[in-house]
Amino acid sequence: MSRETQPTPDDSPAGGDTGDVADAEDGDGITDVDDAEDVGTAVTDESESDGTACVLWHRRDLRVADNPAVTYATREYDTVCPLFLFDPQFYTDGSLACDARRRFLHESLDDLGEQYAERGVDLVLAHGDPETILGQFVDRGWDVVTTAEPTGRYGRRRDDRLADRFGVTFVDGDGLRRGVDDPRENWSDHVETYFETDTVAPDDSGFGDHGVDSTVTTTAIEEQYDVSPEKTGVPKGGRRAGVARLDRFVDVIRSYPSSISSPSAAETGTSRLSGYLRFGCLSVREVYQRVQRDAPDGSGRSMFVSRLYWNRHYNQKLEDWPGWMDVAVNPVFRGFNRSNHDADLVETWKRGETGFPMVDASMRCLRETGWLNFRMRAMCASFFGYILEQPWRVGADWFYYHLVDADPAINYTQWQMQTGVTGVHSMRIYNPRKQVRDNDPDGEFVYRWVPELRDLPADYLDQPEKTPLHVQSECGVEVGEDYPRPIVGYEAKRQSAQDRFGKLQERASEAMADPEIRRRASFSRRGGPEPVADDDAGDGQGGGDSDQATLGSFE
Structure with missing residues (x-):
């Protein structure tokens, strides 16, 4: 039955x-x-x-x-x-x-x-x-x-x-x-x-x-069960707290578009309602209606409303196929990177000691607070799958464990998309160095979560290993001792990812000929890609940072 x-x-x-x-x-x-x-x-x-x-x-x-x-x-x-x-x-x-x-x-x-x-x-x-x-x-x-x-x-x-x-x-x-x-x-x-x-x-x-x-x-x-939370800055649960947070957000929604990408700005400039939606303290519908009724018209309101549609979009995906949590939706990528699984490399990523400051700051923030803005979540997933060449579900489960707002429908579908195993999206390899330059140019986020780099001038935070020795000596930060050198070569791994996925692209596209696989992998009626982009190609925001699409994209 x-x-x-x-x-x-x-x-x-x-x-x-x-x-x-x-x-x-x-x-x-x-x-x-x-x-x-x-x-x-x-x-x-x-x-x-x-x-x-x-x-x-x-x-x-x-x-x-x-x-x-x-x-x-x-x-x-x-x-x-x-x-x-x-x-x-x-x-x-x-x-x-x-x-x-x-x-x-x-x-x-x-x-x-x-x-x-x-x-x-x-x-x-x-x-x-x-x-x-x-x-x-x-x-x-x-x-x-x-x-x-x-x-x-x-x-x-x-x-x-x-x-x-x-x-x-x-x-x-x-x-x-x-x-x-x-x-x-x-x-x-x-x-x-x-x-x-x-x-x-x-x-x-x-x-x-x-x-x-x-x-x-x-x-x-x-x-x-000895429930003893160690994370800091976690919002209080419950409907009353959620309503209060919604009240605050409606008043500052104009700044939403300029706050979503920077992890520091996102901490106070985004709604932070995800946990309340996750537990159903608030309904998506009542949040939608409150924002439409009371928030000022403009890009902030329209952009946030689009997020509510995307919330329902990804929940529809899991409703249609619960396998999103367990196996790659595209059968060509099932078991992909499994032979590369390196427990030591994964642990280094989890600890935030990769030698890429934006990745390390994000991973430490996740572990300490149970929250991370969308762009940094996507960057960490992309880095894990494309650059470290590790199996996607290992990383997805780690995020699901630590996120206070962990939604299975969003977490696991996004992890598959951001690591390329859907086979229907353009490759998006976030450049963690570019993320420093674009979204933390003054080093506010990196300095907070990677204090060993606090005395390093912000100009060198995108690639600390390139800091001249005399500058390292003057500021008292020795790369390789106080902070690790990159655990992998980014450019070589990026090229390797493009080559590896390129070789499988034809087979992955052929798998989409199966109507059932195509329905699971894409929400486009034509089976086409959802809007994502290569981070190095420009400012495309992928599955969550920009207005992205009209409602017609969901059909």
Whole structure:
């Protein structure tokens, strides 16, 4: 039995929001744990239902407002029990989730509990295997309702299993197309309708009295799993914090276009809403409507709105094919660079000790803060795949672990695109030296994250190894001792990448003759490339730094 979906509460192609954590951690790349310990049962024999009650299972949409599953449940059932399950799968050592992301989740759940309390109902928290706990409700006559969300790996297997066993109702309402032969047909019109349709709210009938008690708290979960975030500067999770951040961004959106490429400017000049969208504290639709209503007209507003379409675009990709998280979409590139895997080289990249200051600063920033602007994420991925010649998924999983806003749909599709394994995009090899000159000319970002270069004049930060010896002596920075020389020769590796990918281009294009592969790899109705560019060729911003395209590009 496939997963069942219900139409949006108002029967229009509009709906919910975007998530981001993997059910609050999502397809986290974990392995199944067969004997997860349950810390309580959440439901008792006194909680029998005659078929008029449902469990509203929150995973990533951690809000009440503009949540189509909330609207559906309160409209269709007399009694609704909002429930979040702490799945032990996402707290194991093998889980791709840093403690900072777990803390963001817990803060978002505390906020969600307050949202429900304002409506006179308790959010129930339980810990254990979802199949076991939901089964306890189903055995007592409760139905299970949740949102339909793109996911992969463990999350996909779990959802399919629960749909088969319990007949879970997955409420469709996030702007994505499901259950149609060609999701791309009229896609932009569909998403635009979703954005423009009024947001939804709980039905006036309310939630009833579910009579179910929580068996655990966020504090108890943090103590049990020793959740101790070490990252700094991480925003607080939850809807209230997200709304406040949205308020601030609307006031400064004019500066958005000039802030997106520079990592220092992006820290304060971009919306920083990605984590709140990832966890569903805010819906993509309500952010769209707030910006369209209150932000001043101009390039900042139009550019940001285009990002919201791209958010839905990449989530549609994962919804259509969950394999994005695991294998190259183009079969010609499956296993590509696997024979080159060098654990020492990868560790050097992870530590930010490659000898390329912009890469090193970005990798250290990622590890320390759990955030990085799009251009630096793309540069690090490009460097990892093209220049270091390492297998893309190793790098993608590292980013997914550290990013507080890690969205599987965006992270893994972008990693495949930025490392060239889709086979349908023009090669884009970011030049990390050019990135210093263009986006950190005064060295603000590099000096902050690579303090061993702080005394080196900014003119030499693009290539410290070229600093004259007398300058090194005068400023007290010895390249090769205080800061490493480049671990690879950039020009030679760049040429090697062009040669290697060039030899496979014909085969990669032939693979696109398969209609199914072509649909997965490209969102163009003609199967053509999405807009990307060679960084050395100019200022093309690729999949996220510029206005990029009209809505027609999504069809």
